[in-house]
Amino acid sequence: MKLKVPYFDNMEIESSDDDCGPDDRQAAAALNAFLTLTPDDRLREAVGGEDWMDTEMGVPDKPEDIWSFVYPSELVVWPGDDSDANRYVYLEANCGWEEEHGLLLVWRNGTMLTRVSGYDGHPTNKDAGAGRQEIVYKAVDPKYTTRAGES
Numbered sequence: 001m002k003l004k005v006p007y008f009d010n011m012e013i014e015s016s017d018d019d020c021g022p023d024d025r026q027a028a029a030a031l032n033a034f035l036t037l038t039p040d041d042r043l044r045e046a047v048g049g050e051d052w053m054d055t056e057m058g059v060p061d062k063p064e065d066i067w068s069f070v071y072p073s074e075l076v077v078w079p080g081d082d083s084d085a086n087r088y089v090y091l092e093a094n095c096g097w098e099e100e101h102g103l104l105l106v107w108r109n110g111t112m113l114t115r116v117s118g119y120d121g122h123p124t125n126k127d128a129g130a131g132r133q134e135i136v137y138k139a140v141d142p143k144y145t146t147r148a149g150e151s
Helices: 025-034 050-056 063-069
Strands: 002-005 011-016 070-079 087-095 103-108 112-117 135-137
Touching: 002 070, 025 070, 025 087, 063 070
Parallel strands: 011 070, 112 135
Antiparallel strands: 002 011, 070 087, 087 103, 103 112
16 A cells, blocks of 8 residues: 655655554554654754765755655564564665665654664664664764764
8 A cells, every 4th residue: 555654745655564464553653653754854964975976966955955866665664573562664765876775764663763774674773783772874984873862
């Protein structure tokens, strides 16, 4: 089924509830919470490394312009691992700067952005073996690494 997603200007995005099941109240609550997010909730800070973008796709005039290179394709809610009672809203997207791995955005319980990475199916960088729980985006240059709660 397709859902209108306010976070992406009401773009219709394919959604599936196969992983949590239609009777999972936590999954429904996480999805509903995610659907209250708006474009104003999108990250607006640059993450650095823009020098390579000149030849690939050009440097955006302002940080929020990066979203014009993100093409959401699928939305799904998955349960956490056995010791994690949370539900995670995964949004898979194609993007202009990473055609092979795409982009994965993950929100814990639909509200807390926990991961921005190439698509690999992990809800956090800790689960992926790539950092600590609070790291949302792990940059090659540590000064651009983003942690939960930072703006």
